Amino acid sequence: MTEEVKRIATPKGEVLVVAEQILGELQPVTLELLGAGRYLADKLGSQLTCVVMGYNLADMPQRLVASGADVVYVADHPELYTYRTLTYRRVLVDLLESLAVPPHICLLGSTTTGRDLAPRIAAHFETGLTADCTELDVGPYEHKSKVDPSKVGLYEECLYAIRPSFGESLKARILGPWKNPQMATTRPGQMTPLKPDPGRQGKIVPIPVNLKPEDYRLVVAETLREAGKGLKLQEADVIVSGGYGLGSADGFQLMYELAACFSNSAVGASRKVVDLGWVPYEHQVGQTGKTVRPKVYIACGISGAIQHRVGMSKSGLIIAINKDPEAPIFKFAHQGIVGDLYQIVPEMIRQLGKVKSEKEVGTVVSTH
Amino acid sequence: MADPFDIFVLVKQVPDQGSKAGLNPDGTIDRAKAKRMLNPFDRYALQAALHTKKTYGGRVTAISMGPPPAVEVLMEALEHGVDRGVLLSDRRLAASDTLATAYALCKTVQWVGRFDIIFCGLQTTDGDTAQVGPQLAERLGLPQITYCQDFKIDDHRVHAERIIEGGYQKLDSELPVLVTVANSYHPLEYKSFRGAWRVQQLLRNEVEQKKYIQTVDLDVIGADPDRCGLKGSPTIVAATEKVGEIGGNCTMHEGHTASVLVEELLGCSNLKEFVKA
Ligand SMILES: Cc1cc2nc3c(=O)[nH]c(=O)nc-3n(C[C@H](O)[C@H](O)[C@H](O)COP(=O)(O)OP(=O)(O)OC[C@H]3O[C@@H](n4cnc5c(N)ncnc54)[C@H](O)[C@@H]3O)c2cc1C
Ligand SMILES: Nc1ncnc2c1ncn2[C@@H]1O[C@H](COP(=O)(O)O)[C@@H](O)[C@H]1O
Numbered sequence: 001m002t003e004e005v006k007r008i009a010t011p012k013g014e015v016l017v018v019a020e021q022i023l024g025e026l027q028p029v030t031l032e033l034l035g036a037g038r039y040l041a042d043k044l045g046s047q048l049t050c051v052v053m054g055y056n057l058a059d060m061p062q063r064l065v066a067s068g069a070d071v072v073y074v075a076d077h078p079e080l081y082t083y084r085t086l087t088y089r090r091v092l093v094d095l096l097e098s099l100a101v102p103p104h105i106c107l108l109g110s111t112t113t114g115r116d117l118a119p120r121i122a123a124h125f126e127t128g129l130t131a132d133c134t135e136l137d138v139g140p141y142e143h144k145s146k147v148d149p150s151k152v153g154l155y156e157e158c159l160y161a162i163r164p165s166f167g168e169s170l171k172a173r174i175l176g177p178w179k180n181p182q183m184a185t186t187r188p189g190q191m192t193p194l195k196p197d198p199g200r201q202g203k204i205v206p207i208p209v210n211l212k213p214e215d216y217r218l219v220v221a222e223t224l225r226e227a228g229k230g231l232k233l234q235e236a237d238v239i240v241s242g243g244y245g246l247g248s249a250d251g252f253q254l255m256y257e258l259a260a261c262f263s264n265s266a267v268g269a270s271r272k273v274v275d276l277g278w279v280p281y282e283h284q285v286g287q288t289g290k291t292v293r294p295k296v297y298i299a300c301g302i303s304g305a306i307q308h309r310v311g312m313s314k315s316g317l318i319i320a321i322n323k324d325p326e327a328p329i330f331k332f333a334h335q336g337i338v339g340d341l342y343q344i345v346p347e348m349i350r351q352l353g354k355v356k357s358e359k360e361v362g363t364v365v366s367t368h
Numbered sequence: 369m370a371d372p373f374d375i376f377v378l379v380k381q382v383p384d385q386g387s388k389a390g391l392n393p394d395g396t397i398d399r400a401k402a403k404r405m406l407n408p409f410d411r412y413a414l415q416a417a418l419h420t421k422k423t424y425g426g427r428v429t430a431i432s433m434g435p436p437p438a439v440e441v442l443m444e445a446l447e448h449g450v451d452r453g454v455l456l457s458d459r460r461l462a463a464s465d466t467l468a469t470a471y472a473l474c475k476t477v478q479w480v481g482r483f484d485i486i487f488c489g490l491q492t493t494d495g496d497t498a499q500v501g502p503q504l505a506e507r508l509g510l511p512q513i514t515y516c517q518d519f520k521i522d523d524h525r526v527h528a529e530r531i532i533e534g535g536y537q538k539l540d541s542e543l544p545v546l547v548t549v550a551n552s553y554h555p556l557e558y559k560s561f562r563g564a565w566r567v568q569q570l571l572r573n574e575v576e577q578k579k580y581i582q583t584v585d586l587d588v589i590g591a592d593p594d595r596c597g598l599k600g601s602p603t604i605v606a607a608t609e610k611v612g613e614i615g616g617n618c619t620m621h622e623g624h625t626a627s628v629l630v631e632e633l634l635g636c637s638n639l640k641e642f643v644k645a
Contacts, residue, residue: 022532082537085502085512112532116514119502123470128602131466131497139604147598165608176603217542218511225535232534238642241534263644274551275408282531288491296642317637320618330618335637337629338622347626351634352643359645 005142006153010180014071015041016103018092019052019064020113023082023223026060029109031193036136037107038194041190042092043138044157046104047071051207053091055081056336065202068194072202077209079169082223083113086215089120095207096125096181105159106181107136114185122183128176129183130161132287133311134190137162141175151178158332159184164287164310177184188234190292233285238296239315241268241285242278243308245301245322245341251279254345256301261352268292270302286311286348300341373426373521376477376486377417378501379410379445381438382494406441410490410557412549416519417487419554424521427451429480433461433472442581445565449560454480456557458585460593466495470503475591477508485526486546490515498548505546513541517552530606585593595618 016186017037020027034050041048043284050069052060054076061072075091096102106121108114110132122129135278137160143151149296165172176182184192240259242252259265268290269283285292286308297315302308304320304327312318320333321341330336335345383402403431407568418427430445432438442453457475464472476485486508488501498514505512513519519528527540531550570577586593594600621632634640 027533084539085514112515112530115500116512117496119466119470120500122499123467123503123506126602128465128467129499129500130603145598160606165605170608171570172605173607173609174603175606179602187458214509218513218539218545219541220537222533223532223536224537225532234533252478261644262642265642277555281550288493288496296639317639319633319637319639321426324623325620330620335633336618336620336622337628337633338620339629340411341627344629345628348633351627352632352640355634355640355643356645359643 008153011101012044012046013104013107013180014047014049015145017049017050018108021054022052022111026063029111029188031067032191033107033109035193036186037069037192040105040136040138044104048263051095053080053088060205066198066200070202072204073207074204075207079211082220084218084220085116086218087211088117088351090215091209092121093124094210101274103181106183108185109241110185110187118185127179127181130163130174130202131185133161133163133184133186135162136184136186141177165311189293197307233268233290233292236264236266236294238262238265239268239292239294240265240298241302241303242273242300243270244272249334252279257349258345261349270308299329300345302329303327371421373424374483374484374605375417375420375426375428377413377428377430378473378488379414379430379432379441380407381409381434381441382492404437404440406444407492408491408599409491409551411485412491412553412568414445414448414553415554415556416549417491420485431476433469441525443567446580448561453581454579457583459598460586463598463601464479464596465603466497466499466503467602468596468600469499470507471496471595471600473504474507474524474593475589479589484543487549490548492549501546502549510544510546511541512546513539514548516547517550550575
């Protein structure tokens with residue numbers, strides 16, 4: 001005879017997205033999270049809420065409503081102008097404690113901010129947190145392991161936090177249905193934002209800011225965003241990426257030359273060459289680097305390991321140059337050239353240079 | 369001069385990426401099958417700890433949690449010039465997630481004693497979460513500086529540079545503080561001659577070894593076993609799936625001269641559109 005499975009349902013809380021802004025600039029990952037959060041909330045039949053912290057936030061709460069939030073909690077306070085671990089932590093902890101029912105799900109971006117803040121919140125509430133997800137869903141889960149008998153049963157609405165897992169080409173589905181909020185951070189560039197609808201109705205709720213003396217142990221003197229100079233990998237239309245096939249650090253000179261042929265371009269790299277010190281970390285694309293989605297991604301001497309692929313596979317046009325026809329990158333590139341990059345890339349630069357001068361001539365003609 | 373600093377650095381032994389580290393049916397890593405190495409990110413934390421000692425004076429304690437072979441990474445840390453190591457090893461820790469790990473490490477840190485600064489790696493290559501550092505800071509009630517790529521200490525404050533998207537922050541914090549070190553920080557220097565020599569001596573003499581490396585379990589540090597391992601972990605890996613081969617419709621260009629190959633590429637893609645005028 002089979003035993004009746006114990007059904008376990010937690011009180012249905014909201015789906016809460018923690019918004020992120022840097023110097024008053026709403027970060028794209030927040031809109032992506034609202035897109036994912038909207039899907040989860042609709043499936044659960046609960047509300048999508050969003051909390052935004054900052055100073056002089058102006059129409060930002062309204063924009064969050066337009067992008068999918070039903071309720072926006074707003075902490076607008078001079079002390080919150082720039083992100084600081086302890087002050088933001090305080091406001092968020094206070095908010096979560098003030099809710100009658102804890103959120104069912106709480107989401108942040110896997111950004112330097114989200115990865116700084118989310119673990120503190122999860123540790124404070126002793127709840128589960130899955131890092132760097134690439135997919136999110138909700139669904140049932142039956143826990144059978146008897147290690148902890150109190151946990152056995154069928155959980156109807158748990159967060160499926162899905163992320164690439166160690167080494168091999170595996171994806172892991174991670175669950176923590178025992179306690180709410182079930183938390184996750186998602187990798188920028190992975191979730192799809194909704195089309196903003198300025199007509200959308202939502203509630204905007206100011207929340208209190210009560211900082212304590214110990215929250216001031218950490219101060220931010222300056223936040224610098226290097227306009228122009230900074231590497232804008234995530235905003236570039238064309239990324240030229242170099243891997244171990246370049247043979248040495250000097251090879252990156254060629255990557256810069258190729259990148260210079262395009263407008264709004266940047267140079268990326270695989271982890272192997274970053275670890276070797278050929279280029280700084282901020283160039284790294286992939287699981288432990290940046291996720292990018294340029295219109296064109298040109299991979300030169302990169303084998304296409306899963307950890308690299310997850311960071312760039314959504315690029316519009318992927319061109320791979322590799323001398324090994326069996327390289328995994330040819331399994332997912334759109335255009336592949338089998339050959340020595342030291343012959344191919346200079347030739348590309350030459351032919352693209354011709355295109356450039358044709359374009360210039362074109363411009364001159366059109367002004368007449 | 370001020371009191372010498374007590375510097376802690378947290379290092380973890382991870383399966384070597386190059387080796388075939390299998391996953392168990394329950395989604396945890398089969399550590400027995402895998403070759404082992406020091407988590408590459410922790411090399412930067414180690415460098416930060418040793419730099420702090422060299423510049424400001426003090427003593428470095430390396431702390432690790434893991435099965436008995438993890439003592440190897442403490443040995444490696446000693447070779448680089450760390451003063452002593454503490455290994456938390458206990459079967460009841462198996463299958464700990466980050467929250468349970470941070471709990472166990474918190475109890476270990478408190479057992480070891482007073483500290484001014486704790487360095488962690490940014491993340492591990494197996495867990496790959498970057499969560500343990502901040503979760504430990506939360507449990508210890510500390511301020512934290514994550515993604516730290518440079519720092520100096522004066523007047524008992526840490527002045528640090530922290531990477532953010534498209535830039536960086538300059539911040540400073542009171543001590544004690546927990547710092548996670550980015551891999552844009554200075555790479556780990558070579559093993560010190562003295563350190564390497566000492567470890568050679570230690571390997572020959574178990575009594576001597578115990579002076580430099582202490583191995584403790586949950587009972588020694590007074591940790592609650594129910595908050596460790598599978599039982600103390602709010603998350604589980606419910607399923608893993610192979611990521612299918614995607615695409616497979618790559619247009620291949622091969623077997624011609626470079627100039628023909630590039631012409632082909634430009635002919636069948638819209639690459640030209642992106643050329644700077
Ligand atoms: C937890 C974890 C996280 C990771 N995170 C990342 C990450 O974020 N990003 C990342 O990139 N990797 C990451 N990796 C590493 C990843 O698994 C690979 O090791 C790495 O991407 C390989 O880099 P590569 O392609 O440059 O080097 P290789 O794999 O060595 O490939 C070099 C390629 O160049 C080709 N080649 C050689 N010479 C030439 C030539 N003259 N012309 C043309 N082609 C040539 C070769 O055929 C080869 O395919 C991670 C690994 C782990 C375990
Ligand atoms: N078992 C462990 N023993 C010692 N330090 C650890 C352990 N797990 C994680 N850490 C520290 O926490 C950092 C982040 O780990 P993770 O959250 O697993 O990515 C690592 O770089 C280590 O400094």
